Amino acid sequence: MRTGTILFLMLFSLQLLACTVNKKKNIEPDTPNSTSMKLRITVGQKKFVATLYDNATATAFKAQLPMTLNMTELNENEKYFDLPSSLPTNASSPGTIQPGDLMLFGANTLVLFYKELTTPYQYTRLGRIDDPTGLSTALGSGNVTVAFELDK
Template identity: 35%
Template sequence: MSYIKKIALIVILSLVACTAVSGDDSVDNLVKVKINDDVFDVKLENNSATQDLIKELKKGNVTVNASEYGGFEKVGNLGFSLPTNDENVATNPGDIVLYQGDKLSLFYGSHSWSYTKLGKIDNVDSNKLKEVLGSGNVTLEFSLK
């Protein structure tokens, strides 16, 4: 085998090895949330809470009955607890956070408090999100892609 072929083989094997080590986490950090008839992609944070949430989602969809709170979010009980990594977070429309370890909040407005950030709805217009969430209670159904 020529010197150039050996170098090319080493480069190719190195790239394959790097890809195998880094993996493709796009499947593990994307979930869906269904709100009424609208479905949105959610990009999850990388923390212990989202890792445990993914484990729950592998068992089946997670439904949260959320109610209006403060004029800027919908909040509801998860039905189970997740590990917390609370820090002061300034939320924006589309942010999804864990509150007190067992409550999930989906923001259509902004607020600042101590939360564990779970993720954010991808590419959603804040007016559209507010319209979809409506003014009363809403059911949020989370699922794996």
């Protein structure tokens, strides 16, 4: 009987440890960069300023700037472009995506969202446009050229 009690306590302890580890995973790892990595996003004549998150993906993306991309329309809520090389990832399910969210799908698909949506898909967060007012109008309904550069 004593062996059964010890075994139960060991399994119970392991379960508590697993719960603690899972709680740590749910903490949002991406925060606006403390050094204010600002990004200028230009669509036609309209300019937007975004703040990059403090993560390895944003750092690798920043190293590729400046870049001008012909982004493809998808689902009437986002524009995307397949980058020529992969970036580091730390994908998670964001649940609700807001207009102005800049994310990475997979390891190399850059996505700029211009409408709110709920999604089951996983993305790695890159940054967010500080004020997305007018973003949907600027991006329009089809493919569009978008320039990304560091904001000085």
